[in-house]
Amino acid sequence: MEDLKKTIETIMARDRTVGASEDPFRDDVCPHCSGRGFVVGPDDVAVRCSCMDIQHIKNQMKSARLSRELAKCRLDDFDFSYYRDKSEKKRPDQEKGSPKEGEHVLNARKAWQAARDFVDGVVKDPHHIGLMYSGQAGSGKTYLAAAIANELIRLDKSVLFVVVPDLLDEMRATFDRKDVSEFDLLDMAKTVPILVFDDLGAHNYTDWTVNRIYSILNYRVNEQLPLIVTTNLHHGDIACHLGERTSSRLLQMCRSFKLSTPQDIRWQQYTAREKK
Ligand SMILES: Nc1ncnc2c1ncn2[C@@H]1O[C@H](COP(=O)(O)OP(=O)(O)OP(=O)(O)O)[C@@H](O)[C@H]1O
Ligand SMILES: [Mg+2]
Numbered sequence: 237m238e239d240l241k242k243t244i245e246t247i248m249a250r251d252r253t254v255g256a257s258e259d260p261f262r263d264d265v266c267p268h269c270s271g272r273g274f275v276v277g278p279d280d281v282a283v284r285c286s287c288m289d290i291q292h293i294k295n296q297m298k299s300a301r302l303s304r305e306l307a308k309c310r311l312d313d314f315d316f317s318y319y320r321d322k323s324e325k326k327r328p329d330q331e332k333g334s335p336k337e338g339e340h341v342l343n344a345r346k347a348w349q350a351a352r353d354f355v356d357g358v359v360k361d362p363h364h365i366g367l368m369y370s371g372q373a374g375s376g377k378t379y380l381a382a383a384i385a386n387e388l389i390r391l392d393k394s395v396l397f398v399v400v401p402d403l404l405d406e407m408r409a410t411f412d413r414k415d416v417s418e419f420d421l422l423d424m425a426k427t428v429p430i431l432v433f434d435d436l437g438a439h440n441y442t443d444w445t446v447n448r449i450y451s452i453l454n455y456r457v458n459e460q461l462p463l464i465v466t467t468n469l470h471h472g473d474i475a476c477h478l479g480e481r482t483s484s485r486l487l488q489m490c491r492s493f494k495l496s497t498p499q500d501i502r503w504q505q506y507t508a509r510e511k512k
């Protein structure tokens with residue numbers, strides 16, 4: 237494991253020096269082996285080029301179903317300044333020089349630390365307890381879930397990133413088609429070592445989709461397979477939309493963290509962009 241981590245770090249460092257993009261979906265021809273996959277080493281022996289390891293990670297990202305945007309999210313790039321309330325004044329009891337940590341920042345720190353601990357924990361124990369991130373739109377829930385997935389892919393773990401509304405669409409699309417098995421994605425969601433369920437929200441669930449989601453969670457709870465969930469619903473609302481048996485299982489499988497911001501991060505990014 238350590239070896240793989242080192243290889244990846246070396247490759248990333250090398251790619252930065254040769255000017256390759258950080259975009260994991262970009263398919264540049266390798267400047268070292270011109271795409272052959274091997275280079276001629278000392279003693280004229282062909283050795284596997286390190287770009288093959290990058291290719292492996294790219295393939296893992298594709299099979300994890302991470303979008304181009306989400307493949308870029310990194311725990312180390314998580315920006316806490318979005319959680320700082322710029323209008324807040326220092327409290328009089330605060331020590332000189334110590335920055336004010338508002339509630340949003342404290343929540344974000346806890347959520348980030350939980351993500352870090354999850355990554356470290358699941359590497360040691362494949363049955364590690366999962367996480368649930370809740371909060372308003374644009375508070376960084378999906379960012380954290382994707383950053384966890386990316387860290388784990390780089391550690392060669394199998395992850396599946398399921399956007400719940402897309403899953404519902406796919407389930408509907410396969411419902412009345414005989415040529416596509418409705419169970420492929422569901423089976424994958426049940427059995428994949430680490431599952432991310434992004435945006436478990438107030439969608440149009442039918443009895444049929446509610447049952448399918450229940451069966452994924454029930455399988456995973458029984459097999460103690462970790463789950464990361466993002467949602468903008470409160471726990472009680474999850475019970476309303478998906479039933480108490482599902483919401484109760486989420487409590488069992490996940491530690492729960494709330495994310496909040498003074499303003500939607502998308503709005504903060506928009507105003508920063510348009511101010512330029
Ligand atoms: N801490 C962060 N550091 C850097 N960028 C962030 C951070 N949090 C969120 N972003 C960026 O802000 C945008 C919104 O974040 P994200 O998609 O995670 O929100 P969300 O809480 O999942 O919202 P929604 O409920 O609408 O799905 C994205 O472009 C994301 O990359
Ligand atoms: Mg989201």
Ligand SMILES: [Zn+2]
Binds near residue numbers: 268269274
């Ligand atoms: Zn190469």
